[in-house]
Amino acid sequence: MTAVAAPVSALAHNYHPLPVTLASGSGSWVTDVDGRRYLDLLAGYSALNFGHRHPALVAAAHAQLDRLTLTSRAFDHDLLEPFATALAGLVGPLLVGTPMVLPMNTGAEAVETAIKAARKWGYEVKGVPAGRATIVVADGNFHGRTTTIVSFSSDPEARDGFGPYTPGFVSVPYGDAAALAAVIDETTVAVLLEPVQGEQGVVVPPPGYLPAVRALCDDAGVLLVADEIQSGLGRTGTTLACETWGVRPDLVTLGKALGGGIVPVSAVVGRDDVLGVLTAGTHGSTFGGNPLACAVGIAVVELLSTGQVQAAARVRGEQLGARLAPLVADGLLGDVRRIGLWAGLDLPASAASAAGPSSAPGSSSARPATGRELCERLLARGVLAKDTHGSTIRLAPPLTITEPELDQALDALTAALA
Structure with missing residues (x-):
């Protein structure tokens, strides 16, 4: 009997899924x-915090599909400002300063956006010499898979083979405030951390760690950027994981659950004087803040607003x-x-x-x-x-x-x- 060859997949092999379709x-x-x-x-790594096809989220998506799905940011649409207002109202009281919202699509895009904003703020506001801004990150981090982000990953599987690597990042052990203090200098513009390291295996920091990081950032005039893409929007029993330790970041990156498991939606929320350095032409996204994303995002905020x-x-x-x-x-x-x-x-x-x-x-x-x-x-x-x-x-x-x-x-x- 002639053996039947296994079908050749047209799909790139960048995942090794479990054997279920x-x-x-x-x-x-x-x-x-x-x-x-x-x-x-698994819930889509927290993208499905509200379960599969939550009725309120599906209804919001269906209603918007019959109206308008994309304009690009070349034009405003009638849900863009309401989405920003709703998200700022939910998350803003948990942050430092007056909140501003910059919508994007994926979590990695939100992190890239925060990195760009922190660097530009460092040059224009803090006065760091051009081209010398540094950001402190933590070993064991997972912030995405873009070339900039994997440049400061300590995971060989995520990093190896993708060089040359983007400079400007200093990595220290997660949970070690003394190590962090030792590397902050006049070039430091931000500390970028996950309050809980999800990809690393849900690594929860020591009780005093995040408050100590907040104090160090305050003393040095450095931004605290919290990556809450996996930990935020209810996963830890609070709207943001940072609430657990009474810490208010300057910027927070959100994603995954913000799209309700329906569409990719992400955002950076934080101080208006920081996000305000990004002016027309300096950053953008064709799909960021699209009408369908905003409709679902508003419905997500409404689900979370009751607690x-x-x-x-x-x-x-x-x-x-x-x-x-x-x-x-x-x-x-x-x-x-x-x-x-x-x-x-x-x-x-x-x-x-x-x-x-x-x-x-x-x-x-x-x-x-x-x-x-x-x-x-x-x-x-x-x-x-x-x-x-x-x-x-x-x-x-x-x-x-x-x-x-x-x-x-x-x-x-x-x-x-x-």
Whole structure:
């Protein structure tokens, strides 16, 4: 019999997805092309904070599709100012100064925008000599995958092969305020940090770290830029993760959940005297702030404005923590880091040797050896999650997940670990 060659994909291989092909979704559930349902504990890396096809967000998108979808920024449209006003009203009180909003599309674009604004502010306002501005970042960061951003990544997989690298960044250990203080000098215009390092495995900083960073920035006249693309808009049980430590950034980058899982929407929100240095022609985006994005973004702000989504994240987060703690105590997990409805789970250091070479996805006779294998076991049990950095997986369910749904997912996790 002649072997049938596997079909050649026309798709570039820059992802290694789990072996499932999804066709539909609603709330916390997705369904594959064969009709099997799964609980989604990844939620699009927090882009689906409100679940799949939230009725209010879908309705807003449908209504706008019948009106106007794109103008470019060559013209204003009737939702651009309302979107900026709504977002500034939600986030502005959590920041320093009078808020201004600059809409973009993707999270990486928002970070690039913040970098450009901080540099230009450094030259025009702070008086840093031309071409010498530096920005302090943290080891283990993940701010996107553009050439500028990967230039200051400490992840070889994200960085290697993409040089020459953009200068102007100084990296220090995350969580170490003394190391940060040691590198701030007259060329420093900003400190760019994730309040919680999501891609690194939901790494939560020491309690006094962010307040110390804020104080250092104040003393040196340096901007604090918080990347809240994954952590913001309810994920940590607060509108911004920075609220957890009582810290107000100068600029915050938002994305993912801002588009409700429907369209890519991002923004930089922050001090008007900083974003105000970006004048006509100095920065822009054809699709940034388009009418469809603004319609969905306004609906997202309305969902968050009552505080009910954030409160639900706190309640379900406590449930998540209560279920994960015994797994650490029993040795099934090595460590758990949790904030709100967001957790990083590390397999025990002994997992690989305990599992042995015969370990296979779905095997009930050996523990999972890697985060990927654990995710494959969860997939077999009807739960979607994502691994990172070898032996870690992240759990970020929709903030709308119900108590029984979360229990069902955690039952599957317990069985997959045993």
